Each structure stands twice: as structure tokens, then as C-alpha cells.
Amino acid sequence: MRILVIGAGATGGYFGGRLLESGQDVTFLVRAARAAQLAAQGLVIRSSHGNTTLPSPATVQAGALHDTFDLVLLSCKAYHLPQVIEDMAPAVGPHTMIVPLLNGMRHLDVLDERFGKERVLGGQCVIAATLDKQGVVHHLNQSHSLTFGERSGERSERAESVLASMSQARFEARLSTTILQDMWDKWVFLASLAGITCLMRAPVGDIMAATGGEAATLQLLEDCRRVAALNQHAPADTVLARACSVLTEKDSKLSASMMRDLEQGGQIEADHVIGDMLARAGADAESLTMLRTAYAHLKAYEARRDGGR
Structure with missing residues (x-):
């Protein structure tokens, strides 16, 4: 499964880094400064669940994104969502799944309108993490869960494939049949x-x-x-x-x-x-x-x- 993680900050960097650490095919959509930082020092995670440094993770910048991905893991602040949607649009193909990790519900309406409801799953995460000035992701507590699922409540084959990809990573991945609740x-x-x-x-x-x-x-x-x-x-x-x-x-x-x-x-x-x-x-x-x-x-x-x- 080809996975595009939007951003490599505290949340995207942690979950995307853990997926990359487990052997998944992960690319990070980042800005030029963060791409240079990752190329120079790698993606560094400090956590009580295990530290890791991932040298030269694959990155791409807006404008240079041309290939479609199987899964887009979307983590950003809500006020950045309109620009992020435009940046990630070339990565969304007919069978792409989008798992947003934003808080609230309004982003689902925005993503549905832009990409079609059939491509947008429900999702949420529970983690306390921060990115320091050196670009290191610091995991601050014990919680590091990511929950996702079909908004219809169906336990679909595609959702199962996402679970299979996440199950080897060092975080708690859960496929929910009640994701909207x-x-x-x-x-x-x-x-x-x-x-x-x-x-x-x-x-x-x-x-x-x-x-x-x-x-x-x-x-x-x-x-x-x-x-x-x-x-x-x-x-x-x-x-x-x-x-x-x-x-x-x-x-x-x-x-x-x-x-x-x-x-x-x-x-x-x-x-x-x-x-x-x-x-x-x-x-x-x-x-x-x-x-x-x-x-x-x-x-x-x-x-x-x-x-x-």
C-alpha cells in the first residue's frame, strides 16, 4: 500500500514515521524547509515506546506531486485545510482512501465536496506530541492511538487493508465500525x-x-x-x-x-x-x-x- 502522509510535524511525523519504521511505503508531503531538514537529519522520533531515526524519508512538495496513492493520511490544522486540499489533490485517484485526523466534523463535509464521499473515511487519533525547533518529534505521554473506519459502519475489505498495513507499526491502530460516534x-x-x-x-x-x-x-x-x-x-x-x-x-x-x-x-x-x-x-x-x-x-x-x- 502506497501511503501519503500530509505533513511531518508532531502528529503526521509520529504516525507516518511509525508506519515507515514498520516497512510501509510512506511518502511525506512537506514544505521545502521541512524536506531539507528531513534529508539532512532524518525523521527523528523520541518516545517512551521507542526512539527511532529514519534516514532520508521520501518527501514530495506541492507542485511536484503527480502520482496517486492508495491511502492519504491527513493531519493538519483546520485553518490550513483549504490549501492542503489543493496541494494533495493530484494524489487522489479513483480508489484512494483519505483518512483525516482533524478534530470536529466539518472537515468531512469539505473533503466530501472536493473528493467525493466514497473516498473519505472517518478517523481520529489520540496523542500528545510536539515538534521542537530542531525538527525532532517528541511523544509526550503513553497514548498513541489511531482509529479509522467506514462512515457507514461497514467493515469493508479496503478498511481491512488499511488495518493490515498499520498493524505492524508501533502505535495502537483500531478499525472501528462506529467511527462517527x-x-x-x-x-x-x-x-x-x-x-x-x-x-x-x-x-x-x-x-x-x-x-x-x-x-x-x-x-x-x-x-x-x-x-x-x-x-x-x-x-x-x-x-x-x-x-x-x-x-x-x-x-x-x-x-x-x-x-x-x-x-x-x-x-x-x-x-x-x-x-x-x-x-x-x-x-x-x-x-x-x-x-x-x-x-x-x-x-x-x-x-x-x-x-x-
């Missing part, structure tokens, strides 16, 4: 985490120590749960209980990457993660006070950031 479950948790940590500019533990912090967190979680339920994807009680436990853990240092991006003055996925959640509430959006407040806060940040620039 899996994606909604993650989105409900992530939107709650991003919304509350950005709104309070603090990690979970500090929010729990603040008067009214737990109540605000639980109300935001309930707002997101309601949106999922309105879209026929309400989280199971066990999923909700786990999210609640993590979001209210005292002394927790957990915060969303969106909060870190915001504090550094960077671009954020306000519309994709929070705004689209609110949009999918339809007429019920007016009653989702905490979700609306979180979104307003993020949009005010974007307006100030764009105005400053």
Missing part, C-alpha cells in the same frame, strides 16, 4: 476542554480551584452533549462519565492545545472546534450559554489578533 465523543470532550481552558486561560486543576469553575465546566460539557444528542450522536453514559472525570480532576495540569496557541498569539481552530459545534445546534443554540460565551471569547481574540496584524 467515536469522532463525536472526542469532539464533545475536546470542545469542552478547549472552551473552558481558553475561556479561563488556565489548566483544569486551576479552574477546579476557582469558585464556580467546576459548575462552568460541567455546564459547557452539558452544552456540547446536547448538541451531540441533537445530531443523533449522544455520548454513552460511560463516555460522558470519563469526560467529566478528566475535566474536573483536581490538581490536573491538563489544558487544550488551543489554549497554548492562544497564549502564544497563534492561529486557533475557533470555528472548526467550537463554532461548528454551536452551528450544529440549530435553533437550540440560543440556550447554550456557556458554548456561546466560549465562542465569543475566541472570536474576540481572533479579531484582536487580526487587527493587530
Whole structure:
């Protein structure tokens, strides 16, 4: 199976690197600077699950991409998606499978419109990783799972072929027959985490120590749960209980990457993660006070950031 990984940053570099390490035919679509860095020092991964250095991984740049691939593993920030779609378009043939690892759901609509729904599987990953200034991928915790599947729930032959390709790699690969529910479950948790940590500019533990912090967190979680339920994807009680436990853990240092991006003055996925959640509430959006407040806060940040620039 020929695999194109979009980007070789923290997420793409980790999962793509693990696939390459296991002997898969992997090419990375990267920009010129990252291509030069990979050619000079290789793809370097530092992880408690095993360090590796992969010399001179195959790379290609936009404009030089002409061949089609069997699988495109798509990992990017939502605000880069329009350009990424144009860059990767030559790689998508009649039988290409696209597995996106973005958060939320709106990217599925965008990819469907551009490439056709039959080419776009559901997908998600759970990992904490970062790319340092030297281009080294640092895996920061024990989690490194990648879940994918047909959005119809079918356990298809092509999905099985993806699982076979991923099964030898040093990460947890799972073929799901409930991938849309899996994606909604993650989105409900992530939107709650991003919304509350950005709104309070603090990690979970500090929010729990603040008067009214737990109540605000639980109300935001309930707002997101309601949106999922309105879209026929309400989280199971066990999923909700786990999210609640993590979001209210005292002394927790957990915060969303969106909060870190915001504090550094960077671009954020306000519309994709929070705004689209609110949009999918339809007429019920007016009653989702905490979700609306979180979104307003993020949009005010974007307006100030764009105005400053």
C-alpha cells in the first residue's frame, strides 16, 4: 500500500514515521524547509515506546506531486485545510482512501465536496506530541492511538487493508465500525476542554480551584452533549462519565492545545472546534450559554489578533 502522509510535524511525523519504521511505503508531503531538514537529519522520533531515526524519508512538495496513492493520511490544522486540499489533490485517484485526523466534523463535509464521499473515511487519533525547533518529534505521554473506519459502519475489505498495513507499526491502530460516534465523543470532550481552558486561560486543576469553575465546566460539557444528542450522536453514559472525570480532576495540569496557541498569539481552530459545534445546534443554540460565551471569547481574540496584524 502506497501511503501519503500530509505533513511531518508532531502528529503526521509520529504516525507516518511509525508506519515507515514498520516497512510501509510512506511518502511525506512537506514544505521545502521541512524536506531539507528531513534529508539532512532524518525523521527523528523520541518516545517512551521507542526512539527511532529514519534516514532520508521520501518527501514530495506541492507542485511536484503527480502520482496517486492508495491511502492519504491527513493531519493538519483546520485553518490550513483549504490549501492542503489543493496541494494533495493530484494524489487522489479513483480508489484512494483519505483518512483525516482533524478534530470536529466539518472537515468531512469539505473533503466530501472536493473528493467525493466514497473516498473519505472517518478517523481520529489520540496523542500528545510536539515538534521542537530542531525538527525532532517528541511523544509526550503513553497514548498513541489511531482509529479509522467506514462512515457507514461497514467493515469493508479496503478498511481491512488499511488495518493490515498499520498493524505492524508501533502505535495502537483500531478499525472501528462506529467511527462517527467515536469522532463525536472526542469532539464533545475536546470542545469542552478547549472552551473552558481558553475561556479561563488556565489548566483544569486551576479552574477546579476557582469558585464556580467546576459548575462552568460541567455546564459547557452539558452544552456540547446536547448538541451531540441533537445530531443523533449522544455520548454513552460511560463516555460522558470519563469526560467529566478528566475535566474536573483536581490538581490536573491538563489544558487544550488551543489554549497554548492562544497564549502564544497563534492561529486557533475557533470555528472548526467550537463554532461548528454551536452551528450544529440549530435553533437550540440560543440556550447554550456557556458554548456561546466560549465562542465569543475566541472570536474576540481572533479579531484582536487580526487587527493587530
